[in-house]
Amino acid sequence: xxxxxxxxxxxxxxxxxxxxxxxxxxxxxxxxxxxxxxxxxxxxxxxxxxxxxxxxxxxxxxxxxxxxxxxxxxxxxxxxxxxxxxxxxxxxxxxxxxxxxxxxxxxxxxxxxxxxxxxxxxxxxxxxxxxxxxxxxxxxxxxxxxxxxxxxxxxxxxxxxxxxxxxxxxxxxxxxxxxx
Amino acid sequence: xxxxxxxxxxxxxxxxxxxxxxxxxxxxxxxxxxxxxxxxxxxxxxxxxxxxxxxxxxxxxxxxxxxxxxxxxxxxxxxxxxxxxxxxxxxxxxxxxxxxxxxxxxxxxxxxxxxxxxxxxxxxxxxxxxxx
Ligand SMILES: [Zn+2]
Numbered sequence: 001x002x003x004x005x006x007x008x009x010x011x012x013x014x015x016x017x018x019x020x021x022x023x024x025x026x027x028x029x030x031x032x033x034x035x036x037x038x039x040x041x042x043x044x045x046x047x048x049x050x051x052x053x054x055x056x057x058x059x060x061x062x063x064x065x066x067x068x069x070x071x072x073x074x075x076x077x078x079x080x081x082x083x084x085x086x087x088x089x090x091x092x093x094x095x096x097x098x099x100x101x102x103x104x105x106x107x108x109x110x111x112x113x114x115x116x117x118x119x120x121x122x123x124x125x126x127x128x129x130x131x132x133x134x135x136x137x138x139x140x141x142x143x144x145x146x147x148x149x150x151x152x153x154x155x156x157x158x159x160x161x162x163x164x165x166x167x168x169x170x171x172x173x174x175x176x177x178x179x180x
Numbered sequence: 181x182x183x184x185x186x187x188x189x190x191x192x193x194x195x196x197x198x199x200x201x202x203x204x205x206x207x208x209x210x211x212x213x214x215x216x217x218x219x220x221x222x223x224x225x226x227x228x229x230x231x232x233x234x235x236x237x238x239x240x241x242x243x244x245x246x247x248x249x250x251x252x253x254x255x256x257x258x259x260x261x262x263x264x265x266x267x268x269x270x271x272x273x274x275x276x277x278x279x280x281x282x283x284x285x286x287x288x289x290x291x292x293x294x295x296x297x298x299x300x301x302x303x304x305x306x307x308x309x310x311x312x
Pocket of ligand 1: 204205206208218219220221222
């Protein structure tokens with residue numbers, strides 16, 4: 001990855017999620033489903049990119065996560081797996097931090113320190129590809145499959161998963177908490 | 181590549197050509213790009229505010245993968261420049277990227293931005309360059 005061509009300093013080709021074609025489907029039903037929607041929230045960051053104070057926090061994701069967690073009655077510690085919107089590698093890092101899976105600016109240090117951050121076990125937008133409108137549904141399917149241990153995923157240790165979908169760079173975010 | 185429509189471009193000329201911003205008469209906040217209502221206090225009373233043509237480089241990146249219309253200008257240097265009370269995003273020209281430094285003085289220049297090949301429209305606007 002470090003040898004791939006520079007796209008925009010310091011992001012290289014393999015920091016960028018490729019546009020891809022794809023389709024995903026989930027069946028929403030009243031009862032007896034495989035997993036439940038425990039919480040959901042959408043937030044927007046109305047401040048235009050040039051006027052922002054900080055560029056290392058995804059405020060829309062942070063607020064959507066806080067509200068969705070409150071609705072679901074969970075804390076970041078309960079999250080067994082998360083699928084976040086990493087259309088660029090740095091956005092995946094910032095999204096995981098916004099979801100409370102690591103402290104602000106601390107994800108890489110957590111990983112180096114040996115902590116496990118269970119995010120984007122699917123490979124995320126970077127490896128699965130960014131299938132635009134279908135991406136969020138992909139994430140929902142992937143999280144449910146990880147919770148129940150359906151292939152190609154191994155079963156994760158826990159019963160709660162989170163998905164984060166984003167439009168623009170921190171313009172709008174939706175966070176959904178799914179549980180078995 | 182798709183560009184903004186001619187009427188939209190036309191309406192935006194004061195902000196593209198002269199860096200015309202808007203200032204809220206109630207709370208004093210300045211907005212660029214201009215807004216019609218103040219997001220901070222809700223007031224609709226805004227007045228024109230001329231941004232200064234000199235400022236300070238906040239941060240920048242070098243785009244090495246560029247849209248087709250910009251191939252000739254590759255690589256593109258895009259930066260955030262603090263002009264008075266606001267930060268403005270724009271292209272940096274007449275500068276070697278390896279010599280640029282956050283905090284350095286910049287000035288506004290008027291340049292051709294892009295030629296819309298399909299309609300023959302030449303779009304002009306502001307760019308930044310290091311102050312000599
Ligand atoms: Zn105001």
